[in-house]
Amino acid sequence: MRGYLLEESLAWLLRFSGYRLLVHQDQDPVELVTQGDTLRVRGRGALHQVDVLSEFALTPAFSMPVRLFLEAKYYQDRCGLEIVRNAHGVVHDVNENFMTGLGTGPRQRYKYSYALFSTSGFTADAQRYALAHQISLVDLSGASFAWLLGYIGATASSLDRAQKHLPSSTPFPVTWMRTELRRALETSPLRLLSPVSVAEERFKQAAGSAVAEFAAVLRRRSDAELLLGFPSAPFILPLAADDHRRFLEYAEHAEGGASVGAGRP
Numbered sequence: 001m002r003g004y005l006l007e008e009s010l011a012w013l014l015r016f017s018g019y020r021l022l023v024h025q026d027q028d029p030v031e032l033v034t035q036g037d038t039l040r041v042r043g044r045g046a047l048h049q050v051d052v053l054s055e056f057a058l059t060p061a062f063s064m065p066v067r068l069f070l071e072a073k074y075y076q077d078r079c080g081l082e083i084v085r086n087a088h089g090v091v092h093d094v095n096e097n098f099m100t101g102l103g104t105g106p107r108q109r110y111k112y113s114y115a116l117f118s119t120s121g122f123t124a125d126a127q128r129y130a131l132a133h134q135i136s137l138v139d140l141s142g143a144s145f146a147w148l149l150g151y152i153g154a155t156a157s158s159l160d161r162a163q164k165h166l167p168s169s170t171p172f173p174v175t176w177m178r179t180e181l182r183r184a185l186e187t188s189p190l191r192l193l194s195p196v197s198v199a200e201e202r203f204k205q206a207a208g209s210a211v212a213e214f215a216a217v218l219r220r221r222s223d224a225e226l227l228l229g230f231p232s233a234p235f236i237l238p239l240a241a242d243d244h245r246r247f248l249e250y251a252e253h254a255e256g257g258a259s260v261g262a263g264r265p
Contacts, residue, residue: 001156003074019054043093081125155214162206184215
């Protein structure tokens, strides 16, 4: 449960860092595929499932639009080499998926990057591999994200208590929970959210209250000044904007190639 809450939280925070969330194939029928409630991206050799996918609002001059895979890991142990190796395989396969088509001319190309978020850090082997292959690693175990992990833990405990109102043989309705959270955070267009029903009213009341409170906490954090950029390099660019909202409004409406002078790197 903590892993699901972390994914939705990071999608929410990414949305306020200058990125547009991609959640359905309707947003790009050429590159994206929706299978049930799962979003996949076409690679050269396979379809790849994603936790969170987004597109940066600004296109750098003389470059392609930047899209970011975001993967969240809520583990007790540090993420190892195999996790980073898989990330490299995915982003390499997706970036290789390009053809001109037959009689249709070249299609829009994107530069896909990959960022791994871990609540327990990364092993030394994973860090070396990520550095060599330009995979961004974000360690959430520090003090900066303590507030987020604390609220995730409290919300997961509340949802666990709410599950007692379900029949013992009924699994926790994860799809319902994520749909309710996306609805509260508006991280997915309402027309794309499939209705999910739960019959047990006492569960819905308890779990719905926990979800609503968690969404309210995240909304209160939407004014945080930190903006994260993931360039085509093995590092992250944090920006502290002089006017956070003005920067995001500018990023959402700026044309490609515009320069940004409102932040302090």
